[in-house]
Amino acid sequence: MTDYVEEQRNELEAIESIYPDSFTVLSDDPASFTITVTSDAGENGEIVEATLKFTYIEKYPDEPPLWEIHSQENLEDSDVEDILTLLQQQAEENLGMVMIFTLVTAVQEKLNEIVDLMKNRREEEKRRKEEEAEEAEKVLFQGTVVTIENFLLWKARFELEVTELRKRRQKEEEQGGKLKLTGKQLFETDHNLDTSDIQFLEEAGNNVEVDESLFQDIEDLDLDEDDPDFDPLEMGSDED
Template identity: 55%
Template sequence: MADYSEEQCKELETRESIYPDSFTVLSENSPTGENDETVQTTLKFTYSEKYPDEAPHYEIFSQENLEDNNVSDILKLLVLQAEGNLEAEEAGNQLFHGTPVTNANFLNWKAKFDGELLEIKKKRMKEGEAGKNKLSGKQLFETDHNLDTSDIQFLEDAGNNVEVDESLFQEMDDLELEDDEDDYNPADPESDSVD
């Protein structure tokens, strides 16, 4: 003969280990009413033709120690639970269904998208035109002759008077620099050899 209380204890331990955070034992003994009588009922669920889109049919098949008002409360609770489950299922399904793509929807989206692209292109063109009007450093130096002496003026203001003998640079042709040497090529192992 099976020891039911031991089996039930093992079942509780198993459930506690599987669901440690969500499973709570409310009572180790079966709850009884004021007169130490237990209440028992058997519910019969029958799938409807459109289940799971429709709630199943249910009825109280047998009952023990239940009053009529308790039976109606149980039936109301079942109706509320079934409606809540169907609404939750429908809300979950709505997450996976977006706006259906029709020709009209697509054309509206395409017009809006093309408009956004056109705005971006216009903005880039304006930025490009503004960049064309800006002078490069060389152009700025060539047009603004105040910059010719700005470095010298800066050094003079700092007390560092530098004089440059420009005659040294005028006769560069007199220097005998050999241009016939090959340039250094790192890919060529013989380019760094000295003759």
């Protein structure tokens, strides 16, 4: 007949000597304890860690102990699930034998694998972000695809803006706030402006006074206007 109490007590003594810094007793009846398992350092010094809680049941080791992940560091949810599955597999394979050391060793190896995978995860995450950035850039370059729905929405907004603009202009005109016209616009709207300007010049010309003394000696000047070298400006300068 198996002495379960004796086997459990002997295993506890062995486990405490193997893991002196990470072994902690939580209770004696039933025997419950934790062992903290830490991975080796990764490429960039990163580590992952899991604190395993074990509780003996009456017929251990013929029946598996109870376990749970008491706490963890840097593990993703999928990693936790993988560790729990691993413990279940190892326990089934080692029924009838004390197995805590075997279970802890399996978890230790699993944590080291996870650290090795962290590099691949970082690279995968980087690649994913780059792809997302490229897709966002493509969307920005291509612009918004025109559909019937967004075209009708744009058309409704455009017509509303035009209506508001017309109302505002009409209100300004009613209040006497017409916009000032340029000279060209004035000419185009009132064709009498050209004839009125000519009329003004004619009326002004009739009232211009001329000083005839300025032209008294003009007949005495020897002007040869047929001379190709004739330059009235040059003559004026010679006289000075």
